Amino acid sequence: MKKWQCVVCGFVYDEAVGMPEEGIAAGTKWGDIPESWNCPDCGVAKSDFEMVEV
C-alpha cells in the first residue's frame, strides 16, 4: 500500500485507507482511481497533476 500526495495542495491519498466517503474503498490502488476523480481538497483533476510517492 502506498501514499500519494497532490503536488498542488498537499492532500495525501493513502491507498490503505481509501476514501470511503467518496466511494473509494480502503485498499484501492492509485492506478485504479478513475481519471474523472478530483483532489478532494483543491479540486484539481487526477490527470492535471502528478502524485508523488511519499
Next chain:
Amino acid sequence: MDPVVIVGSGLAGYQSAKEIRRLDREVPLLLVSMDSGDFYSKPMLSNAFSSGKDPGSLVIKSAAQMAAELDARIRTDVRVDAIFPGDHEISIDGEKLRYARLVLALGADPLRLHADALSVNDLSGYAGFRKALEGKKRVAIIGAGLVGCEFADDLSSSGFEVDVFDIASQPLGRLVTPECGKWMEKAMKGIAWHWGVKIAKIEKGSILLEDGSAFQADIVLSAVGLKPRIGLAQDAGLECARGILVNRQLETSARDVYAIGDCMEIEGQVLPFVMPIMHASKILARNVLGERESLVYPAMPVVVKTPSCPAVVSPPKAGSKGAWHTEADAEGVKSVFLGEDGKMLGFALCGKAVSEKNLLAKELPAVLS
C-alpha cells in the same frame, strides 16, 4: 523566434508553462523568477508542521528539474524591472529582452500593517519563520482568515501556545456564518482567540492592543490579507484596479500581454486560490498560442486546511441578495446562502457537514459563466 516569457514561478507561472508545453512542444519558453524558482506547494506552508515537513522537504522539484521537464529556460534570482509593451520587450535587471507573448504571473504581496510582524508568503519566507520559531513557545497571529486559522491550527497542534487577534468577532469572518465560526472556534482547541481587537503596537516580545491590554509573544505572524502585485504593470501603462485587469481571454490592456493568478483581476474579482489558476492556465495557454478562448469558472469551493476542524467555503458573490440558512448539531454546521429566488448561491460547511461539499457544489451557480 522570440520566446513566450512567463514572469513568476509560483503555481500560476509553472502551471501556465505546463499547459503551453502540453499544446506546443516547439515554442521557446522562458520563465523569469525573483527567487530560486524551486517548485513547491504554497497551500502546504500553513500545514507543514503537523505534516512533519521542513522548508527543504517542501521543495517538490528544483528549478533545474522543472526546466528539464518543461523544456524551458528558467532564469532565477533576477527581477523584471520594466515592461515595454510597444516594443515587445522586458528589462531583466537592466538587460532588455524581446518576447513574442508575455505572461504576468506575479502573485501578491502580504498586506503589512505592522512592520515588526513576520509574514509568510513564499517558501523562503516560511524558512525564515521556521528559523525564528526555533526554541520559542508563544506565537501571536494577527488575522483569523484562511491563512491565520490554518497557521493557528498547525502551530497549536504542534505544541505552540497560540494567540489569535482579529478585528472581527469570529474565525473566517468574511467567509462563514457566525454559527460556523463558533463551531470552528470550539473545535480548534487550545488556541486563545481575541475578538474585536485592534493592535496598537508590536514591541519585542509583546503585543499592545488599543484598549491598553498587552500580551506576551515570542513571534508575531501577520496574516491579514494579500495585495496583488500590480506595480510593474502599472508602470508600463497596463490597466489595473485591485489587480491587473484582464478580459475573458486573459488579455491585459496591452497587446500580447496576459495575466494570471493572484496578480490578476477579472470582472471585479480577485481570487487568490488554486482552482482559478488551474482553470485559467488552460485558457491562457491556448490564447498565448494564437487561439481566442474565453475563461469560464465553475463554482470553486475552498477547503480550509485546519485538520482539527474540517471546513469548506464557497461564499456568495459580493453584493448577492438573499439570506443565510443554518442547520447545526454537535457534529457540524451547514450554512447555505439562498438568493431571493430560493436558489443556493453559496455555502459554508464545518465538521461532518463537509461531506456534502460535492453534492452542494453542483447546485451552485458558476463564478464566471
